[in-house]
Amino acid sequence: MDKQKLIMLPGPTNVSERVMQAMLKPVINHRGDSFRELYKEVLEKTRQLFQTQGDVVVLSSSGTGGVEAAVWNLIRPGDTAVVPVFGEFSKRLAETVEMAGGEVVQVASEFGTAPTLEQLKAAMDKVGSFKAMFLVHNETSTGVAVPYLEEATKAAREHGAFAVIDAISSLGGYAIPVDRWGVDVCITGSQKCIAAPPGLALLSVSSRVSELLKGSPPKTRYFEILRYLEYGMKGETPFTPALPLYYALDEALEELIEEGLEKRVQRHDRMSTLIYDGLAGLGLGAVAEKSVRSKTVIASYYPKGIDDAKFRRSLSQEKGVVVAGGFGPFAGRVFRVGCMGQINEGYVKTTLGAVRDTLAALSS
Amino acid sequence: MDKQKLIMLPGPTNVSERVMQAMLKPVINHRGDSFRELYKEVLEKTRQLFQTQGDVVVLSSSGTGGVEAAVWNLIRPGDTAVVPVFGEFSKRLAETVEMAGGEVVQVASEFGTAPTLEQLKAAMDKVGSFKAMFLVHNETSTGVAVPYLEEATKAAREHGAFAVIDAISSLGGYAIPVDRWGVDVCITGSQKCIAAPPGLALLSVSSRVSELLKGSPPKTRYFEILRYLEYGMKGETPFTPALPLYYALDEALEELIEEGLEKRVQRHDRMSTLIYDGLAGLGLGAVAEKSVRSKTVIASYYPKGIDDAKFRRSLSQEKGVVVAGGFGPFAGRVFRVGCMGQINEGYVKTTLGAVRDTLAALSS
Numbered sequence: 001m002d003k004q005k006l007i008m009l010p011g012p013t014n015v016s017e018r019v020m021q022a023m024l025k026p027v028i029n030h031r032g033d034s035f036r037e038l039y040k041e042v043l044e045k046t047r048q049l050f051q052t053q054g055d056v057v058v059l060s061s062s063g064t065g066g067v068e069a070a071v072w073n074l075i076r077p078g079d080t081a082v083v084p085v086f087g088e089f090s091k092r093l094a095e096t097v098e099m100a101g102g103e104v105v106q107v108a109s110e111f112g113t114a115p116t117l118e119q120l121k122a123a124m125d126k127v128g129s130f131k132a133m134f135l136v137h138n139e140t141s142t143g144v145a146v147p148y149l150e151e152a153t154k155a156a157r158e159h160g161a162f163a164v165i166d167a168i169s170s171l172g173g174y175a176i177p178v179d180r181w182g183v184d185v186c187i188t189g190s191q192k193c194i195a196a197p198p199g200l201a202l203l204s205v206s207s208r209v210s211e212l213l214k215g216s217p218p219k220t221r222y223f224e225i226l227r228y229l230e231y232g233m234k235g236e237t238p239f240t241p242a243l244p245l246y247y248a249l250d251e252a253l254e255e256l257i258e259e260g261l262e263k264r265v266q267r268h269d270r271m272s273t274l275i276y277d278g279l280a281g282l283g284l285g286a287v288a289e290k291s292v293r294s295k296t297v298i299a300s301y302y303p304k305g306i307d308d309a310k311f312r313r314s315l316s317q318e319k320g321v322v323v324a325g326g327f328g329p330f331a332g333r334v335f336r337v338g339c340m341g342q343i344n345e346g347y348v349k350t351t352l353g354a355v356r357d358t359l360a361a362l363s364s
Numbered sequence: 365m366d367k368q369k370l371i372m373l374p375g376p377t378n379v380s381e382r383v384m385q386a387m388l389k390p391v392i393n394h395r396g397d398s399f400r401e402l403y404k405e406v407l408e409k410t411r412q413l414f415q416t417q418g419d420v421v422v423l424s425s426s427g428t429g430g431v432e433a434a435v436w437n438l439i440r441p442g443d444t445a446v447v448p449v450f451g452e453f454s455k456r457l458a459e460t461v462e463m464a465g466g467e468v469v470q471v472a473s474e475f476g477t478a479p480t481l482e483q484l485k486a487a488m489d490k491v492g493s494f495k496a497m498f499l500v501h502n503e504t505s506t507g508v509a510v511p512y513l514e515e516a517t518k519a520a521r522e523h524g525a526f527a528v529i530d531a532i533s534s535l536g537g538y539a540i541p542v543d544r545w546g547v548d549v550c551i552t553g554s555q556k557c558i559a560a561p562p563g564l565a566l567l568s569v570s571s572r573v574s575e576l577l578k579g580s581p582p583k584t585r586y587f588e589i590l591r592y593l594e595y596g597m598k599g600e601t602p603f604t605p606a607l608p609l610y611y612a613l614d615e616a617l618e619e620l621i622e623e624g625l626e627k628r629v630q631r632h633d634r635m636s637t638l639i640y641d642g643l644a645g646l647g648l649g650a651v652a653e654k655s656v657r658s659k660t661v662i663a664s665y666y667p668k669g670i671d672d673a674k675f676r677r678s679l680s681q682e683k684g685v686v687v688a689g690g691f692g693p694f695a696g697r698v699f700r701v702g703c704m705g706q707i708n709e710g711y712v713k714t715t716l717g718a719v720r721d722t723l724a725a726l727s728s
Contacts, residue, residue, distance in 0.1 A: 003390065023384075024387070026368040027376050060425060095585070101583075197391070199605075199609060219463045221428065240562045244387055
């Protein structure tokens with residue numbers, strides 16, 4: 001078996017031994033009491049993560065499946081949605097709205113930046129009335145995080161719209177109190193700041209959304225949120241759950257709650273500062289403007305003359321540290337470091353040392 | 365930690381220690397060489413399961429997600445589909461076709477039976493030209509398997525239609541040589557006769573389907589088959605894969621190939637006969653007519669006066685054997701036994717003994 005490397009990807013990320021071992025718990029009936037207990041636990045812990053008294057669902061899918069669920073449940077043909085587009089994942093989100101028959105009002109900004117709150121509000125004012133805002137919080141492709149989730153949510157709701165936040169690569173590293181801010185749907189993934197294995201998408205669902213859905217079922221069965229809420233009442237999922245991943249998620253959320261969400265957020269804060277400062281000390285510049293730089297994904301330009309594939313292969317094979325390449329227009333020019341979940345000073349130090357040595361070896 | 369019980373459900377089913385342990389393999393980059401090797405292995409082994417030289421995809425979703433993928437990729441609004449409906453899962457399949465905007469021509473038969481091949485062909489002749497036939501092979505809800513997959517496929521193709529087979533609870537216990545029979549899409553799940561944990565759907569995809577999709581993208585991103593085929597060429601999945609489940613699937617398929625598909629099918633054959641005979645010896649009658657009874661799911665009526673919940677609770681708690689209840693019109697009147705994957709004489713004997721003793725205890 002390969003040795004476990006230090007996974008500094010923007011997800012999947014390092015998973016603790018305790019969470020890994022949880023996957024070995026017994027196969028059980030997903031329509032029986034043991035699963036009902038497990039799932040109720042998972043839902044209760046998920047509520048704590050979203051800071052909500054409301055509904056949550058866990059889907060057996062990647063985060064992209066969670067986004068597709070949010071879009072298909074809210075958008076009907078002809079509905080208008082306001083979508084800030086400032087990277088690969090927000091671009092995909094806009095396309096998904098169009099697939100569902102929605103009209104997208106894009107609020108675009110150059111990759112590496114985010115639209116300002118003023119630009120977003122101006123777009124909303126221009127449209128007047130619209131069905132939903134779909135806002136990617138943290139652009140995993142560029143390491144940009146928008147700093148105005150609460151204000152954007154408020155603005156969307158003032159226009160009578162649903163506020164949907166894609167926090168796949170941020171929730172847990174950031175706190176998003178969905179009830180207090182009025183977020184209608186917030187989406188995250190198991191393999192990012194929660195530090196569980198990949199394969200599950202977690203969503204918070206406001207009562208406004210479930211009211212809407214009661215009169216207007218979506219065109220998907222696998223991602224029909226109301227069906228999950230109804231089954232969730234009795235501690236079940238409508239379709240066979242990916243059981244080992246639920247065991248692992250339960251354990252990972254337990255770890256998160258033991259640490260405390262606030263402390264975990266502060267840790268992400270501190271560790272990301274160490275990474276940004278360390279990379280700057282090596283003369284490497286971040287893709288993101290400082291005002292919008294992400295605490296969970298650090299995208300950094302290569303020095304001139306460094307080959308992306310060679311660098312990442314050497315970093316992985318010689319140093320055992322795995323980082324990601326650039327996305328879209330940044331492919332080949334940028335590497336991305338995840339600052340998620342189990343991230344700690346040892347990981348940061350190892351990563352920075354490995355980056356330094358590998359750059360030196362490739363430059364010599 | 366709870367003790368592992370004998371899981372005689374119609375999926376999830378018992379998973380070998382070797383397959384469970386595979387989930388503990390290292391977290392790796394799903395855009396790196398190690399994953400590419402793993403996924404290419406998985407795809408190659410999946411091809412052997414479907415007996416195809418053609419394309420296959422593995423989705424991070426339950427079997428229901430796999431069915432939704434098949435429907436959304438093939439059906440466009442206004443398309444007509446012929447769908448035999450003879451249980452809960454075929455009923456759901458018909459509804460999913462309607463969600464995608466398709467017109468469904470149902471070929472219905474009473475639950476516990478299946479439409480005859482003649483009825484199915486007559487319906488096709490009456491419709492004349494249609495887009496696709498969606499045929500559930502094995503109705504997990506009633507323990508009925510249709511015995512004419514090859515003939516139905518041929519008939520559908522003679523009408524210029526795509527032949528889609530939902531073999532979620534059967535493939536591996538039955539052989540379905542998709543190339544030889546001309547099946548366009550065959551769907552199965554990881555947690556049935558493959559005996560891996562739940563959470564992955566496997567699909568075979570004929571070249572006729574990929575040709576269609578090139579000119580006509582579906583309205584789903586997460587389930588867009590062509591995207592999976594394109595990424596699959598380089599050994600990747602378009603979205604973050606549920607990694608531990610891919611490790612487990614790889615190992616479970618390896619076990620299947622070591623045994624040999626033919627031998628595994630024969631084993632399911634023999635074991636299901638033992639179960640049917642054993643239950644008959646206890647005076648219990650099967651829901652399915654003998655000509656269409658399933659080799660992988662045995663649905664059996666309770667004797668008069670036996671309470672379903674009490675029976676299954678006692679069987680699980682006292683005997684450590686887990687079976688499923690009845691579905692829809694059969695709820696409370698029927699229990700269902702899975703005959704899948706790891707099934708062997710020891711499991712059968714334990715199960716029959718436990719059923720006998722529990723019935724006796726509850727009748728006394």
